[in-house]
Amino acid sequence: MAIIETKELTKYYSSRSQKVLALSGFDLTLEQGTIFGLLGPNGAGKTTLIKILLSITFPTSGQAYVLGRDLSDFTMKKKIGYLPENHRYPGYLTGGEVLKFFGRLSGLDGAGLDKKIDELLEMMKLTKWKKVKVKTYSKGMMQRLGLAQAMINDPELIFLDEPTDGVDPIGRKEIRDILLELKARSKTIFLNSHLLSEVELITDRVAILNKGTLLREGTVQELTEKKEEYRLTIDPPDQSFSMPESYNGVTISPVKDAFNVKASDTAQLNLFIDYLRQNNVLISGIIKEKSTLEDMFISLIEQAEKGSPS
Amino acid sequence: MKNIYLMTLFTLKEALARKVFLFFIGISALAIIITALIFSLVDTQSIITGIETKTGNDFLIRNIVSTLEIMIISPLAGLGLLLAIFSSSSFVPNMLEKGNIDLLLSKPVSRQQLLWGKYAGGLLVVLLNIGFLVTGIWLIIALKFSFWDPAFLWSILIITFTFAVLYSLIVLCGVLTRGSMLGMMLAYFIFLVLSPILNLAYGRADIFFKSDIVRNIVKGIYYFIPKTSELMGGMISDLATGKGISDFQPLISSFLFLVLMMILSIITFRKKDF
Numbered sequence: 311m312a313i314i315e316t317k318e319l320t321k322y323y324s325s326r327s328q329k330v331l332a333l334s335g336f337d338l339t340l341e342q343g344t345i346f347g348l349l350g351p352n353g354a355g356k357t358t359l360i361k362i363l364l365s366i367t368f369p370t371s372g373q374a375y376v377l378g379r380d381l382s383d384f385t386m387k388k389k390i391g392y393l394p395e396n397h398r399y400p401g402y403l404t405g406g407e408v409l410k411f412f413g414r415l416s417g418l419d420g421a422g423l424d425k426k427i428d429e430l431l432e433m434m435k436l437t438k439w440k441k442v443k444v445k446t447y448s449k450g451m452m453q454r455l456g457l458a459q460a461m462i463n464d465p466e467l468i469f470l471d472e473p474t475d476g477v478d479p480i481g482r483k484e485i486r487d488i489l490l491e492l493k494a495r496s497k498t499i500f501l502n503s504h505l506l507s508e509v510e511l512i513t514d515r516v517a518i519l520n521k522g523t524l525l526r527e528g529t530v531q532e533l534t535e536k537k538e539e540y541r542l543t544i545d546p547p548d549q550s551f552s553m554p555e556s557y558n559g560v561t562i563s564p565v566k567d568a569f570n571v572k573a574s575d576t577a578q579l580n581l582f583i584d585y586l587r588q589n590n591v592l593i594s595g596i597i598k599e600k601s602t603l604e605d606m607f608i609s610l611i612e613q614a615e616k617g618s619p620s
Numbered sequence: 621m622k623n624i625y626l627m628t629l630f631t632l633k634e635a636l637a638r639k640v641f642l643f644f645i646g647i648s649a650l651a652i653i654i655t656a657l658i659f660s661l662v663d664t665q666s667i668i669t670g671i672e673t674k675t676g677n678d679f680l681i682r683n684i685v686s687t688l689e690i691m692i693i694s695p696l697a698g699l700g701l702l703l704a705i706f707s708s709s710s711f712v713p714n715m716l717e718k719g720n721i722d723l724l725l726s727k728p729v730s731r732q733q734l735l736w737g738k739y740a741g742g743l744l745v746v747l748l749n750i751g752f753l754v755t756g757i758w759l760i761i762a763l764k765f766s767f768w769d770p771a772f773l774w775s776i777l778i779i780t781f782t783f784a785v786l787y788s789l790i791v792l793c794g795v796l797t798r799g800s801m802l803g804m805m806l807a808y809f810i811f812l813v814l815s816p817i818l819n820l821a822y823g824r825a826d827i828f829f830k831s832d833i834v835r836n837i838v839k840g841i842y843y844f845i846p847k848t849s850e851l852m853g854g855m856i857s858d859l860a861t862g863k864g865i866s867d868f869q870p871l872i873s874s875f876l877f878l879v880l881m882m883i884l885s886i887i888t889f890r891k892k893d894f
Binding site: 323361364365366367368384385386387388390391392394396397398399400402403411412414415416417459469 | 623626630633634637638717718719720721722723724725726727728729730891893894
């Protein structure tokens with residue numbers, strides 16, 4: 311079952327003088343048990359999309375279904391958790407009271423809720439802060455409390471908007487581990503993050519959004535793979551053989567202890583390998599080149615910026 | 621209902637945390653203590669005995685007691701209402717703050733329930749405070765005069781109702797502007813200026829205004845605007861003296877204003893992007 315489905319989702323924000331396009335014809339289908347990363351520069355429409363899916367903001371046009379239900383059905387939120395960016399809890403509440411309040415609003419109560427609060431505080435390493443007012447919490451502690459709040463109702467779908475914002479590297483690793491554990495329990499996680507290296511580590515699928523438009527979507531593998539570009543290593547380098555800069559349409563450029571080979575297709579690549587073998591070159595490795603998610607993201611956004619009228 | 625109850629308690633907690641509630645209770649307690657001190661200096665027993673000997677009934681005592689109650693409570697209730705408007709005007713804007721409203725709307729709670737919860741919470745804060753103040757004053761006077769007439773306690777409901785009407789306007793302004801200033805200013809303007817003036821103008825419209833059009837406009841505004849002046853004046857006085865409500869018009873038209881403000885608030889809130 312698709313846990314999230316959007317069709318031609320469009321959102322314009324109207325100000326006094328102009329209409330601003332926040333989301334343009336966004337289509338997405340997300341299956342259960344996926345960790346999905348939504349990437350994009352500031353103002354790309356990432357938060358708007360989450361807010362629409364949670365009926366915090368309303369779409370201008372298009373349809374969306376969450377957990378198989380129409381967005382107007384607010385009862386579905388019993389199975390949803392949300393950690394907003396820059397969330398604020400009343401400073402006069404303690405960590406335990408924050409969780410109790412949002413737990414009760416999610417329909418929980420009694421001893422079950424108290425037990426869940428203790429479990430989550432333990433998981434987030436906030437047990438000793440349970441009775442301390444949140445106004446004294448650090449940014450990292452607030453994020454961990456926010457994550458506990460998003461998980462209080464044992465949701466099937468969790469939206470996390472910059473969950474590691476302000477969290478130290480060890481805390482980030484702990485949050486990543488929690489997310490992976492949730493995934494193992496078939497929970498679906500919808501993640502907005504600027505930390506691309508982090509997204510790369512945990513997400514199954516990624517979408518890149520710019521100015522409200524979906525630029526690319528796929529697995530991290532699909533998005534970072536460089537088409538027909540290989541890293542070739544020869545062992546040991548034969549002093550008598552001089553590697554050409556190009557051969558039969560294949561371009562070769564030296565990189566550290568190896569060569570970067572660009573071929574238009576696999577047949578062309580094999581012709582080049584045959585040529586090397588004919589010259590008694592020992593090939594010790596040939597692997598398909600990959601870029602990092604960050605490289606790919608920057609290049610995609612730059613291309614989009616060049617292509618769009620400014 | 622459970623969600624409304626939760627939001628109501630949450631608002632009460634917010635009022636307590638912001639010391640508004642405690643300040644309010646403190647002022648009320650001070651007023652009660654001062655009243656008690658003043659009455660401790662007066663020998664009410666000899667007054668009662670004297671009246672009973674002369675008239676042979678408690679009619680005069682009733683009049684004295686209710687007049688005293690009204691004399692004390694009228695300025696205090698007015699001050700209490702000013703404080704209540706000030707303290708409650710930020711309840712809705714606080715709820716609508718970025719980072720807070722997102723969280724509330726992500727829970728299985730309807731927008732209508734959120735707003736009703738905030739509204740009920742504000743009313744509860746004022747009801748508790750006014751209840752404390754009025755009951756305190758009533759107890760002191762009843763004890764001193766040994767005259768236990770609960771009619772004065774009706775003023776708790778009338779004062780809270782007056783606040784409920786003004787608070788509905790504050791809620792609407794809060795939803796529209798996400799700020800507290802406009803609602804607070806309008807509520808003060810109605811309570812302190814517009815309602816007393818309209819009350820006066822309506823009663824003497826035939827003398828003040830020669831033109832039928834102007835007269836009808838003034839009367840139209842009079843009927844639309846909440847009758848805080850009549851509610852806090854004549855109605856409390858009539859109920860305290862046991863006369864009952866002679867004219868329900870101020871009550872009904874103010875209630876209709878409240879209903880209209882809440883309907884507009886809910887419609888606006890349900891459509892608003894956050």
